[in-house]
Amino acid sequence: MKTVVLAGILAVAAAVVAAPQSAAKPRGSEPVYDFAQAVRETAWVDIGLDGDGDGRSDRVAADIIRPKEPAAQGKKVPVIMDASPYYSCCGRGNESELKTYDSAGRPVGFPLYYDNFFVPRGYAVVLVDLAGTNKSRGCTDIGGPSDIESARKVVDWLNGRANGYTTATGPARTNATWSTGAVGMIGKSYDGTVANGVAATGVEGLKTIVPIGAISSWYDYYRSDGANLRQGSPAGLAQTVSQRNGGQNCSAANRKLTAGATSNGDYNAFWLDRDYVQSASKVKASVLASHGLGDLNVKTINFGQWWEALNVERKIWLTQAGHVDPFDYRRSAWVDTLHKWFDHYLLGVDNGIEKTPGASVEREPDVWVDQPAWPAGSAVTLRPASGTTPGVGTLGSSPGTGTVSFTDSSGQSSNSWAARPTETSNGRVLFSTGALAKDLHVSGTAKVTVTATPSTSTARLSAILVDYGPATIRNYTGPKEGIKNELTQSCWGSSASGNDACYLNTSTDAVSVGLNIISRGWADLANHGSLSQESPLTPGQPYTMTFRLASTDHVVPQGHQLALIIGGTDGSFISGPAQYPKITVDLGKTSLALPVAGAGPSAVPAALPVAPAQIAPATVSGLERG
Structure with a gap:
């Protein structure tokens, strides 16, 4: 049996509770709600598109976990949302967690620690299956209108502007009466990419995004100034993420992906539809970003061009690692920063997080320096x-x-x-x-x-x-791109049956060069x-x-x-x-x-x-x- 180390979460919780607070700076959110009794449900949101050509508007599944007590008291809660195509095919995080459900189809296992940590602190966590993946209808289009609408329409639903249903095809409506309408999107890789794309629509209610190793232009994921990068193809990725989703015929949608991503490397209308930098002026949400300077998957040009195009409150972490989540290279500091960030932008807590240095950069393994901004040159x-x-x-x-x-x-x-x-x-x-x-x-x-x-x-x-x-x-080209898994775990929030808060600890994989x-x-x-x-x-x-x-x-x-x-x-x-x-x-x-x-x-x-x-x-x- 693995040893479970609770020191991480206890230290974070103690810091939240024990830190001195002035009258001008209210306390941050604290774990006062019962995670085991949290409401777990699914809503299907109409995105207004028919990607699979079946004559019906596609509905995407939004799995929800939220504290029971505020709703019973007539109070509303903000939302942390992760929209992903990976919940049934490839998994999320260092341990590749998948969603799980009980025999009635009710969501039980919510990947990653966001629900365990934040639901007891008065947040709802909503995990959205992009169209064509897991329980959602339609077809994925790899960063295009279907992907972005899959998440944007859920933001609309959380703000009372879109239709939600209790089933994938039935007529019974459901409304997010429990939501304040304040939404923060988070996610690594494809998930963070969707957060960038939704922010670039300027949708009302999206208060902040936390893109981790995310794409800002799909052209710059698959191409580089006319050259074809060895990254596979949009159609190939679509087939990977939708292979466990049945019932839809996505052959026509996949043919469009193949036709649009021309082999000559030219930038065309297909790539423009998937270029969020071009719409960066519409972004109103604050941005907390993280990217690996050794990321050879989502190349760093993706954070660079996005960052320089933004004109919002923002902060960035830059690690020497590759395609790695900060939860796995600087865990305690990241959870503390994320907690303060969401408290400030979703709950309105005056904790000063927006006044901290604009960039935190890893100079040597585990040696971090702050600088006022990025770029500094x-x-x-x-x-x-x-x-x-x-x-x-x-x-x-x-x-x-x-x-x-x-x-x-x-x-x-x-x-x-x-x-x-x-x-x-x-x-x-x-x-x-x-x-x-x-x-x-x-x-x-x-x-x-x-x-x-x-x-x-x-x-x-x-x-x-x-x-x-x-x-x-x-060692950013190593097996785990700069980190190693340990045999011990640490826990970051509350656990419930089928949904624990404990994750493998990691250490630095360094190399002399x-x-x-x-x-x-x-x-x-x-x-x-x-x-x-x-x-x-x-x-x-x-x-x-x-x-x-x-x-x-x-x-x-x-x-x-x-x-x-x-x-x-x-x-x-x-x-x-x-x-x-x-x-x-x-x-x-x-x-x-x-x-x-x-x-x-x-x-x-x-x-x-x-x-x-x-x-x-x-x-x-x-x-x-x-």
Whole structure:
């Protein structure tokens, strides 16, 4: 039997109860309601769409757990909502929890700790099955109108603006008379993505969102500046999440997904429907976000572009880990922050959470620093120049001259390009700063401009930023992307039969390295003029293209070197061109816009490490891992 450690929840509860409170700052919510007696029920909400073409408007299932006492006293409660396609196929959280039901179909097991912790504190928790998944009707459309309406209409229902029913097909209505209408959406990965999308509609009643490792543009999940990322396909993901849902015919909906996600990598109306950044100006909800700087599933460009487009109260946590929930890398602090966040934005408690620093960043494993905001930097321009070794040069403020070349081919990867930085490589060119005279804080989204001449009519470009120097970092390419499961558990709230509050403890999975790839980016040179329309390339003609690298926040320490590597097809992440070219780079017309806090890099000439130890080869994992 596993040892259950109650210290976590007791410490949090004690902090809530014992903390001194002034008259101006009321106490936070406390666990005063009986979780075992909580109301557990399901409402089916009409979303006004017919995704499966059966002639009936689709209804989505919203499983609800709420404290019994407030309703009996005529009081209403706010709602914490997690809308997901994963409740019957793939599970939620580190332990892949699924929803469970009793013999009458009443919800019993609510994945994750939100219900255990918050229902006793006077919140309702509502877990919504996206259309076409678990108990909901219709078909999923991978971030499109069906997914977003699945959750937005539930917000409307909680505010008395949409129709809810007691069954999936019957006529009996049900109303959320117990709801204050104040809703906070939360979720990791796909779930947090839906929260972003619903917030981008500006729906009334949505007071806050907590997206964790979430997508802001599905184009930037499946594509990168014209290049196809190795992430599977929208139709494939739809089949994964709907495979346990019976009765609907979603073949037509899946054909639309295949037709819309064109193979050429162009940005089109399909992707626009799934690009929430374009509607960020409509967001009225506050945002508490978390993202892994080592997330190679939902690439960090997704939080970077979303964050810079928002104009609301917001706070972000950035960890060295990969696609990991903060509950599993900084548990006690996260639950405390989340508690205060929901208390403030859903209950109106004046606890000062909105005045805390805007960004919390993990600099080393389990070493966190606060900074006023993210990004902390503004762009400086660095330029590559040739050195004494062919294909290995310098990165500084002065423009280079002449050209350098490399030959693209299958089987190349960013890890192999970085492995021997002192050597000429047929597959890439490398430019480094020299040994930094002081720490260099890179914070934001870098862009690289490359003027390249291909030898064929198709070409891919890849660029990476590498921190060369010894360090200990989270093992973000490891089996659990920077964490390890322990044998003990800790409990975070109240338990009931079939629904316990206890979860495996985790610890840090760290690794010592001699280099760390801190940012990656990819592009199809055929999209040099427009992401919406690729243009055939003429062999021997130069093209200039600017493309983005992954958003980051990283300090390159004094004595380390920062390098820019430019190559062709990074096979770990993107698919190759029809014909692999030799690519010639014009150094005088190539540059890196690097976001840094303070001045740009100052450095002295220094030899690069011959073959530095590096983190294990990166792998791409599908979103269905959640």
